Amino acid sequence: MLPIHAVLDDLIAAVRQNPAVVLAAPPGAGKTTVVPLALLQADGLIQGRILVLEPRRLAARAAAERMAAMLGETPGQTVGYRTRLASRIGPGTRIEVITEGVFTRLILDDPALEGVSAVLFDEFHERSLDADLGLALARDSQALLREDLKLIVMSATLDMEGVSRLLGGAPVVQAEGRAYPVETIYVGRNPVERLEEAMARACLAALRDETGSILGFLPGQGEIHRVAGLVRDRLRDANVDVVPLYGALDKAEQDRAIERSPAGRRKLVLATSVAETSLTIEGVRVVIDAGLSRVPRFEPSSGLTRLVTVRVSRSSAEQRRGRAGRTEPGVCYRLWDEEATRGLVAHQRPEILEADLTGLALDLARWGARSADGLALLDPPPAGAFVEARGVLTRLGALDDAGGLTAHGRHLAGLPLAPRLAHLVARAAHGGDGMLGAKIAAILSEPGLGGRDVDLGERLRGLDRDRSSRAADARKLVERWARAGGRSAKASDEITPGTLIAAAFPERVAKARGKPGEYLLASGRGAFLDPTDPLAAEPWLAVADLGGGEARDSIRLAATLDPATLEPMMTTERRLSREPSGRRVMREARRLGAIVVEDRVVGTPDRGELVALLRAEVVEIGLDGLRWGERAAGLRARLAFLHAIDPSWPDVSDPALIAQAERWLWPLLDGVQSLDRIDDHALEQALRCLIPWDRQRLLEDLAPARLITPLGSAAIDYTAEGGPRVEIRVQELFGVTTHPMIAGGRVPLTLALLSPARRPIQVTADLPGFWKGSWAAVRAEMRGRYPRHPWPENPAEAEATTRAKPRGT
DNA sequence: CTCTCCCT
The missing domain is CATH 3.40.50.300 (P-loop containing nucleotide triphosphate hydrolases)
Structure with a gap:
């Protein structure tokens, strides 16, 4: 008697009454072998087959062997198993123990799971990506196609309430474990x-x-x-x-x-x-x-x-x-x-939160889902990783621009490989050498296969020579993948290890930098190869495997690459550039991601090109790239002031100015070599084009550039915090009895009053009030400090001055 | 002895 036997009746009753049941049983309870057989033997419960999912091949085979032994049989009769490498399934098999990955392929091929009555998820607490996905897809099938399908989730340690909730409030059956202290x-x-x-x-x-x-x-x-x-x-x-x-x-x-x-x-x-x-x-x-x-x-x-x-x-x-x-x-x-x-x-952390999600995204696309929303997942895939995964699939041509699965994507989803490797195999098969692609996929997915050389060519030769059982298993898979990759009539000599790696991992194409062994990847990261390695003499590499480093990565596996084969992957960019002589020329750069392959002068821009490029430059770098001087910036600030109090005045914010560039800025670009040739004066004149002619005078009245004073004038700063502001020596305002206003008398200027030496004394928005109020104290202090200047008792009636009394009088 | 582990 194992501890599990004590709860079998409860479990079978729960399975009869519910579409999904959770079984919590610690190690040693005996659930893996006892439960499937008990379900099969329960009266009238299971008509079809039972699938038992295990996370590992070893566990799948062992479970099938133990169950078969309990029936006095061998695997392949009532109980069988199926993994990537081996399978023992017969016509009379009722219980199939399979690995989780096999189940994902199975349900994607046949969402109705024809002939299957129950699916058992063993060791669900390990939370592998395949188990999470498998359960979500099975739950979807159950809801849409197979109301009669039974799902049983078995787990040693897990928050059972979470799983139960996920399965619509599935009952939880609890068993004891058995172990020594x-x-x-x-x-x-x-x-x-x-x-x-x-x-x-x-x-x-x-x-x-x-x-x-x-x-x-x-x-x-x-x-x-x-x-x-x-x-x-x-x-x-x-x-x-x-x-x-x-x-x-x-x-x-x-x-x-x-x-x-x-x-x-x-x-x-x-x-x-x-x-x-x-x-x-x-x-x-x-x-x-x-x-x-x-x-x-x-x-x-x-x-x-x-x-x-x-x-x-x-x-x-x-x-x-x-x-x-x-x-x-x-x-x-x-x-x-x-x-x-x-x-x-x-x-x-569950695998879905940590792993590369390109495979998941492709499987979901094949299921008809563009996102994981609405699927029964305990943890949804992280948004960033999922978007990145779909981006990779789009770049491989597996998804179209609208996000749907393409024919190529369907082909890749049918290959039992990670999407990038499936793409590599499909590409090789299309070029007439599927076997080469499949061998590379095997070397990339099995560490140390074919030896430890960094050169992929050596590793391929190593795999061919290897007589170990591991290599024999790998060769079996290679042949299967090569067949599944498809066939092409025309052989192409463009198919080399290098071109295949570059097609699957374009961001890992690497170009040598100055020092031996130093490379720049198309992704922009640096990578390093032992300078004594023969590959380190290569100007170009297609890097298949990188080891993690802090600042840069080390190259673990790479193939030589003829840069001519990269042509179709390169992008061309034309831009206007200034030579050291100051001449404006057109340059053309050919690049692969961060790698600049060639950058050369292709001619001088014609008038139209020049204008178009300058416009693009403005849009790209914004208006700050222009030479705003005192005059243009001042006018702009005055207009901004007016717009704020009366929106019928032109809007001169960055977005508005760019939107109206046709009316003021673009005409300036004609015949100009570069943006910094447009001076302050020209900018100011251009901005004036935005003001309707009948308002030109009004501008001077409502928002004058300068404040007129008894002795002359002073500049108004419209950009000052707290509104338009004038800095002025207090003596220049003697005799002024009303506070200066702008905007038709609506807005008082802020007066920053200065001493004769232009030191700040006081800030006021009420000059008469100042004369009557704190002037007395200011006067006393000023008399002490500047005795030769006049400091009248009643400045409102005095005469403005900037001068001191002549010495000696 | 740079490279955890598993899987289609």
Whole structure:
């Protein structure tokens, strides 16, 4: 009896009555194998087939084998499985265990899921993009085409309420888990000590203090090898095997890590998160967790996926800990302090929030959806990444300008590859060499396939020579992809590894900069190649894989490229330019993104071209590019003042002036070589064209350029804050008894009164009030400071002056 | 020993 048996009756009753049911069951409950068989055997519940979705190929095959064994059969009879590489399905198969990616293709090909009665999503808590999408599409099918379809979401740890709500209030059935207790020991970590050093010490301590085999979790390959080296150097025990374990290892090496140790020997397995869920290691009693993992993060801005090292989530840490209690009580060492556990995030972020979404966008387009709105997704895809993904698809020709799927897009969606790689294969097939495209796609999707050379040509030769089982699997896929890529009668010699990479990743075309090994990518980023690498002598490269760096990226995989083949991708730009001699010429630049291939003089502009270019320049850089002097800027400010109090005066704001350029500015451009040849005076005269002739006089009355004073005049600043303003020495206003007004007496000028030495004294909008009021105090101070100037008691009746009394009188 | 992991 497994814990799951206790809730089977409830589960089957819930499935009978509801279109969707959620089953929460921790590891060890036995849900994966027991539930599908129980559903199949329930009276009159399932007429057709049951699909069981697993996140990994290994898990799919293992589940099918265990279920078949429970029926006394082998896979391919009642229970079968289907993954990308292998399939055991027979005519009598009722339960098909498939990987999540297989399901996405299946439902896109047949949205009605003909012959399928139920879909079970196992390990849904892992929140892979395919599982999220698969559930959303299945839910859509259920609503529109298949009311009778049953959906069952199974999960170990997850906010079940969220999933239940997503499925229209689906009932939640809860089962117990089963595991042995695991004691947790917080070892802590000295922040100045290297991770490898701390881990090696913890491993040696565990080997000394504990029995059984040990599983250590580290973020990556580099750390694993460094820790293994340290432990081997210091270990004085010939009965311990130190074994690395990570995804890129050969299957034989992985098996060595997974097998139970022979009697009398112990094992220290140093692993990445691959050992968290995918693989079970025999005989582990001790887990040592460094608390870090390396995760991919997609940057929509650069279109690149980079690896970042992050602290594990609480659920990952629990999963790792649980690995010590599979077969007997165990112990877990954690390289952090207990309080730090509270600082960990609860779960790792779902893939849909982090990943490249071009595949998702293409699948949705094929489903007939331009966005993810209205689909049953726990987390909608981030808007920025989704828009970028659709942009990539448009550039590949998979979407048309209106956003709909093109014939090419339909073709790409039918290929079981990421859209850019599908495009690469389709392009190669169209040019007569689908096999070349498919091999490149394989090398790009499998790390280390064909060797480690940076030169894609070497890697292709390496793949052809490789006799390993991994290479054999890859070749099987390559042939399938090449067939699916389509066929073309005419072979074209334009199909080279370089042109194919450039077609799929145009922003990664690279041109050598001055220094050896330094390149500029079409995306505008810098990239670097070891100068001793033979490829570093190439002037042009098509870069297939880039390693993340802070300021620049390193080139991991690239192909040589004949720039002549780039012609169709280049853009041409004509522009007016000034030579050092001052002559205006037309230049033409040929460029590929940020890479300028050629920039040359193509002639002198004719009159019409010149005017058109100058107009374009104004529109592009705006009116600030003109030489506004005192006169033109002053007139503009006066007009702006009038417009603000009476909108029947012309609007002289930037947008309005550009909109009316035909009436004032464009006539000025005729015969001019450049915008800065238009002087202040010409601009002022042009602006006057905007004033109706019968208002020219009115302008002088309502918004005069200068204030007339008893001795002359003073400039009015119409741009001043708080309204038009005049700075003037106070003595020049002696004898003035009314405050100066403009705009037909409606607006008082702001008077900034100055001392004889032009120092500010006071600001007033009421001159008579000032004379009567604070003048007395100002006068007293001024008399002290400027004794030789007249400071009358009653300035309103005095005579204006700028002079001092003659010396000695 | 630059490159977590999975999948069509």
